[in-house]
Amino acid sequence: MHQQLFFDPLVMLPYTKVTKTFDTISNNVNTQIGLHDNKGYGEIIVPQYKQISNQFVMEKMKKKRCLLKSVHETHPHIEIFADNHTFVGRTRESQVADTLVSKKHLKVRADFDKKCVIFEILGLNPSTLNGVSLEKDKEHRAFHGDVIEIIPSKYPYKVHFELDEVKESEPSNKLERKRKRSTEEQAGTNLPSVKRMKWEIDVCLDLKQQAPGTPWESYNNGQLLVYTSPNCKPSEKIGAYDMDGTLIKTQSGKVFPTSVDDWKLAFGTVTTTLKSKHSNGFKMVILTNQAGVTSGKTKVPDIKKKIENIIKALGVPVQAFVATGDNCFRKPLTGMWQTLCDHKNGDVTVDTSQSYFVGDAAGRPENKAMKKKKDHSSVDRLMAMNLCLEFFTPEEHFMKASRQNWTKPEFDPKDFLSRSVQLINNPKMKIASVDLELIVMVGGPGTGKSRFCKDHLEGDSYEIVSRDVLGSWQKCVDRVNDCLKTRRKVVVDNTNGDRESRARYVNAAKKHKVPCRCFVMTTSFKHAEHNIAFRELTDTKHSKISKIVLNSYKKNFVEPSKDEGFSEIVHVNFVPTFKDEREKCLYEMYLLAS
Structure with a gap:
């Protein structure tokens, strides 16, 4: 007789639960690990005989996994393997029934060393990677956090690589995380170290520039300004927004504002959307580049007054980060986001998988049919990609518009590092000569x-x-x-x-x-x-x-x-x-x- 024990492969059971579950499992017969039906659950089948060590069980559960995760969670996640190709398309397993999608639309395999998936488009219709249409019959690479749409604006899947092993202290859900934190605080123990971004910056509060009782703070000699609304509480879920062109636009209709008061909300749904997100536990954050402060075109008191008035109009507590020059805080660099995570969110760890960023600098080309000029840059989208954050344009977020194509930068650093490059194309050639030259x-x-x-x-x-x-x-x-x-x-x-x-x-x-x-x-x-x-x-x-x-x-x-x-x-x-x-x-x- 066999005992079947199930666990969710996307949120693994904590070690303590596993050890209790396997106290009476035998070690002298075969152990099988596989997938159970179409439910997406892992299955471990072992006969009930004598005890085996907890270490043996944990070793069986250690596994590198690559998944294509349905962004909107409307379709099952798809596991991708390294040793053979997975075909993604109109199948019973994917639950995609759209005839625009071929049965074998994509041929995909995983590269665990480089944390990317390598795929080809076999279907009749094009696919997109991070909103960019791709060529058929050519190998493409997508890295952890990238989004592949099987056909443009439909069926988005995010590339997801899991860790190699189950951590002993990893809680399986939000309730258990809260209980775990509470237990450790009462016991006076330190919380487990949080995995931060590998690239860290030095952030220093400008004590001389802090007026008593002000909600504004200045960092790194004024390179970063931070405003925190009353009742703005930390959260693991962050709803982040660019400001100009996203939350607001000019009242005058001109590209650049004529005064500190030349603004209005960009869409009629801005306040209702933010209030809905806030009521669902999101902390509202503004991340804005304002290089005019350093160049002297914008005065610090003016930008502060403008942001305070905008936040009042939004009707929800907001924390605003203002990059005043060309430095590590300026998008697409991640300094503002890192300051938020490391210094301005209390002791709550930000969960990037539950957070998002909205911005109008999205690299979209000119659309003559819609009479829309091309975006002035792609810094908002690129910052989101640097952070593996889900990204939306203002139209997609506030107006529920379909996703648009965008122009990818000429140089892709991730793609460059993924390729093996020789110093000299001809390896037999000697760089240095023994003779005078x-x-x-x-x-x-x-x-x-x-x-x-x-x-x-x-x-x-x-x-x-x-x-x-x-x-x-x-x-x-x-x-x-x-x-x-x-x-x-x-x-x-x-x-x-x-x-x-x-x-x-x-x-x-x-x-x-x-x-x-x-x-x-x-x-x-x-x-x-x-x-x-x-x-x-x-x-x-x-x-x-x-x-x-x-x-x-x-x-x-x-x-x-x-x-x-x-x-x-x-x-x-x-x-x-x-x-x-x-x-x-x-x-x-x-x-x-x-």
């Missing part, structure tokens, strides 16, 4: 050329000549001549984006009758911008590089060719290195306001 580097700021020179050439007796050190190209040419004259290998670490600048060094090599190779960084312009943003966040020693410099290089760039006098042209790929996992976590975020 001159190397001319070609690459704009942020392409990784200086790091490449230091890591792969400086240690092989190459002298690095750089305009950043010497000050002018004339001094660089003089130093190259000196090196070649004294039989020293040399590499020119300048941008060298046009033929004229490269010719100066090719002529020097001809003068001394030594070969001259050209090493070209393959890093795209948008990738380079991402690298620059990352460097400015992680290394304060580097000075900021203006857009003017980047655009000038891009405008004047000419692809090098051997007819310029080079003996060889070598293409070098950018391969990042990180000090720790925190840096890697930051790098894979969208950092640019594209």
Whole structure:
């Protein structure tokens, strides 16, 4: 006789319950683990004989799992495996009956090492990833938190990777979490450590700027302003909103407000929607970029007054976060959200799976039929993607409009890190030469050329000549001549984006009758911008590089060719290195306001 014991695979039973359940289970026969019917429950079937260790049971329950979770919970979740493909479409198991969906619409498998699913579209109609239509018969990758729609605006599934094992102290539901917290507080024990985001920022309260009795706080020398309404209580569920273009629009109809009072609620359903969310346990939060404060276009008292008046009109308690400049708090960076989670939500841990963000900067293209201009940027959507938050445009949230396509940024950091990139495409090629030579580097700021020179050439007796050190190209040419004259290998670490600048060094090599190779960084312009943003966040020693410099290089760039006098042209790929996992976590975020 067998005893069947069931557990919800999405919310595992706590360890204490499991051990009590399995006190009399035998270890001397086969144990089977599988799925029970179509209910989505796990099933463990074991004969009742003698005792087995609790450790054995827990080992059987340890499992990596990948799921496509129905965003609106209208369809069963779909488990995805690594060793074989799962077909997603119009099937009895998926409960999708729409004839626009093919029976085998998607072919999907999981990559647990990279925490992504790899899928192809086999169906007649297109599918979307985070709102972007995808090409058929081509491999696509979706990472944890990404949303795949089987057909545009229908049947959204969120990619979900579970932890490898059941934690002893993991409560199975909200009631048990509250009981557990209460028990531990009464016993005087510390709560289990909360898993925070790997990339952390330093947040410092500006004590000198805090007026007594004010609901406003200032952080990091005014880079972040925070307003907290009376009766605004912590919650694990956060309903977060952008402000301009989302909650409000200008009364005058102009793009930018003409005064502090030039605003009105953007939709007639704003107040009723927020009140409904608040009554359902959501904490209402505003996350707004206001760079005009730093540039001097907006005065701090004016923005404070405006936000207070807006919150009064909303009719619910709200906590507002205002990023005043171009720093770690500005969207799409996650500084405002992290400050909320780490410092401004009491001792309540925010549950991102139950939270959401609404914003109008969603990367939507122009819609001539609807007479709508393209979005000014995609920072709201990208911040939500960085945080794995469910995202809505204002129209989707307040007007229940169908989901719209959007234009994905040219550079996707997660996708880049998921690919295996070799430094040199030809692995047999030797980077450094044993003979005397001159190397001319070609690459704009942020392409990784200086790091490449230091890591792969400086240690092989190459002298690095750089305009950043010497000050002018004339001094660089003089130093190259000196090196070649004294039989020293040399590499020119300048941008060298046009033929004229490269010719100066090719002529020097001809003068001394030594070969001259050209090493070209393959890093795209948008990738380079991402690298620059990352460097400015992680290394304060580097000075900021203006857009003017980047655009000038891009405008004047000419692809090098051997007819310029080079003996060889070598293409070098950018391969990042990180000090720790925190840096890697930051790098894979969208950092640019594209």
